Amino acid sequence: MKVVVIGGTGLIGSKLVGKLGEHGHEAVAAAPNTGVNTLTGEGLAEVLEGASVVVDVSNSPSWEDEAVMNFFRTSTANLLQAEAEAGVTHHVALSVVGTDRLQESGYFRAKQAQEELIKASGMPFSIVHATQFFEFMKGIADIATEGDTVRLAPVKIQPIYSDDVATAVGRTAVGAPVNGVVEIAGPDVFQLDEIIRKGLADKNDPRTVVTDPHAPYSGAQLQETTLLPGPDADIAKTRFADWLAQQP
Template sequence: MKVVVIGGTGLIGSKVVGTLQEQGHEAVAASPNTGVNALTGEGLAEVLQGAQVVVDVSNAPAWDDEAVMHFFRTCTGNLVKANAEAGVTHYVALSIVGTDRLPDNGYFRAKLAQEELIKASGIPYSIVHATQFFEFVNGIADAGTEGDTVRIAPVKFQPIASDDVAAAVTRTAVGTPLGGVVEIAGPDVFRFDELVREVLAAQDDPRTVVADPHARYYGSELRDDSLVPGPGAQLAATRFSDWFERQR
């Protein structure tokens, strides 16, 4: 089976391509680095020739509200058109748990717009909603930092390892189109501020983590369930504590 992975040279995409190739599929990494640009449409028709499955794990290069909305709407519009012309029979996209719960978050709004375009495309599809990656915890702390203080909302947080995200995306890509959404998350639920505090302390980071119910997460105030999946989510095996020790 030929599978084209849009964003196939990135963190998740490279893992998906590698696993698919190990399974014997013809997996093609498609990104500007390989001459395929979903934003401009360059190279899409050529790379999709003979493809049965397209997996979109691309990410916007800029995260301000207007730029990220333009990126996902334009890329997805180009992919919908190119997929239909190529006869693609399964369109898989990686998105985020909570896209419909955080309307003040420009990135989440853009991902929701992407999902709506895919659902309306008429192409059989599957959407994978993942929680935040283990690898992003330090970046989240940086985004919430003011001086020497990190303000994090004391809400539920259930991150997942990027390896487990890639595995779930791969399973979905070789399976039957869902015609809907599957949620994936790590096995453990933390309190957001407590996990960030523990991580920074373990790294000898001198910043103070403050539990602030009004702390914004990339522009949005959080409810207790904003970042965790609902019932029926697929829970990955990798625990944050084990992953973190390996990184250290």
């Protein structure tokens, strides 16, 4: 089976290409640095020739509201059109748990627009909603930093290891289209401010984490369970403490 991975040189994409290859599939990494640009359409027809499945794990280079909306709308529309012309029979997209509950954020409005385009396209599809990755915990802290203070809401979060995300996306890609959303999450639930506080302390990061119920998350206000998956989510095995202990 030929599977084209859009964003195939990034964190998730590179892992996914490797895992699919290990299971005997022809996995092709597609990204601007391999000559495939979903914004302009460059290289799409060529890379999709003979493909059965396309997996989109790409991300916008800019999170500015207008830029990120343009990226997801344009790239997704170009991709879906090229897939239809190439005879692709399964479109898989990686998105985020809670996207529909985070619409105050320009980034998540753009992800919602991406999902709506996929659902309306007529292409058989599967959308994988993942919780936040272990690797992005520092990024959450950076976005929430003002001076030496990190302001975070005391809400629940159930983060997941990127390797487990790639495994789940790969499993979805080689399965039948679900024409809906599947959710994946890590095994443990934390309080957001506490997990960031622990992560910074383990790195000897001098910033102070302040618990603030009104602190935004990528521009959106959070309720206690906004970032949590539903009861039917697939639960990965890797624990945050085990992953953290392995980091340099």
